Amino acid sequence: MSWTLPEPMLTLAADIPDLTPGWAAEPKWDGYRAQLAVHPGGRVLLRSRQGTDMTAAFPEIRAAALAQLPADTGLDGELVVWEHGRLAFDRLQQRLARRGRGAAEGAGQWPAHYVVFDLVHTDGADLTGWPYERRRAALEALFTDHRLEASLTLCPSTTDPAVARGWLEWTAAGLEGLCFKRLDQPYTGGARAWRKYKVRTTTEAIIGAVTGTLGAPRTVLLGRYDAAGRLQYVGRSTTLSARFGRTLGDVLVPSAGVHPWQGWTFSAGWGTQRTLDVVLVEPAVVLEVAVDVARDAAGRFRHPARPHRIRTDMDVLQVPLSGEA
Template sequence: MLDAEGRGWAAEPKWDGFRAQLAVWPGGRVLLRSRQGTDMTASFPEIRAAALAQLPADTGLDGELVVWEHGRLAFERLQQRLAWRGRGAAEGAGQWPAHFVVFDLVRADGADLTGWPYERRRAALEALFTDHRLEAPLTLCPSTTDPAVARAWLKWTAAGLEGLCFKRLDQPYTGGVRAWRKYKVRTTTEAIIGAVTGTLEPPRTVLLGRYDAAGRLQYVGRSTTLSARLGRALGDVLVPPAGAYPWQGWTFSAGWGTQRTLDIVLVEPAVVLEVAADVARDGAGRFRHPARPHRIRTDVEVGQVALFGEF
């Protein structure tokens, strides 16, 4: 938490979206690109239009693209938006409009500000929003040096906020996030083991499920690599499925944003595992990031696990 970081640090909310850089060049050229350099301008015409209308030329911003749906950040809608171009992008902007949450100013009036300390860049960023009356879909990311304010932001996790980022006030701009400290909110919950990667003795990771209201086992996410101790313990209790299995023929992605699929071994869905999962979920409540396994819950029956879609 902020009070543990000591003086000289600022805290910002950590958003569940796409890290992106937005630049307006002289002559009306706009570029919205990912941290990896992918040009995303055509997929988000509402951000391009706002940049042209509101930002002075020769301005560079760093921030996070986010989409809201039903009062929560919807990362999967961002992924859909990224794949759309032309007419599809315009339709996507109407259905799932994006916001660009700005947390840094790296170029202003043609001057490179990356060597400035965070505190000075932050003051210039706030002045930019005030002087040019910037408004949605351009949004100023909150920043604070007050531990009480930072702790209050953690209540926003119900809306999909992942946690907090900490940045030194005297730190120059760096393109990555290695110089930042991150605090992610995790919740402890239970899920049913439906498959594993590796072998049954011992498994490497587990695939987790929950039953929906109709009694169908739905996939909710994957674990991080199991410890040797937990892997051996699970190898003693997991068995192949006894009959028809709901995930027979299914394929599972190795992660968000990859086409690689997992080789899995199905197991009888009879073992409950307690895991720690962060708050990044899709609209159905699936874990977007691997959950950390804690322990086998022999005291919890499968029927006692929360239903699919319950957070």
């Protein structure tokens, strides 16, 4: 093996979805960032942004790479799984946990697709020094010349602001937003030089517990009732400011009697075994929050919700049901 994949190029948050001259836009997918390398001799490496080898968990991607790509290719892209007409991030999580026979069964049940948005190595050449516009042309030629299909998919790219804004209508299918890349920009591993805009919406949820103390909570755990009248956990907030925490502390009441979440444990985050130390509160306070469109199969917010304001004018029974927007 004469070359290695560079570190992934990273993104910074953008506040608005505007595409300006000199930049291109791509859809931002709700999946796993992954780099794919095909080396001479049939060696394939599919690795995560953190460097984890995911090749064994996605045998259909390895097979497609061997069958369709030249044996000296390095790509950057996103692993996704479609289910019921939308992206299913939780299925990706389940796929990653499987190996051996389980991986083959997972590929049959929830097949993955590798959405390619960059070409960093081909035919013995390191393309990271090339500007995005030239790399993109080479990537499109790769797909055309080798008729790539099925598990390997070319990510759309545009310099037309109207087209980019049109992609934001795909959020119902799990699209998270847009990624912006400067046309003259090289691929700089580890640098946060791309921009990402995430679609966010304002909604309501019920505070069921807090971390920290009741008088000065650090985060809140949010719930919504399901159709059967059970309070389901739907997500956690970002860290509260001291001022907002004190304001919440004035209206929250400690749980009296049996709480719907009594005995539950809450994870501190995906990929960790650590659980949260929480204080249960009476589920009587409604909080307005800003959330992005990423959800799991149960309708829970995958990313922390940003608190906006306490909805003293709203009853908990007016909050959308679990699984609703």
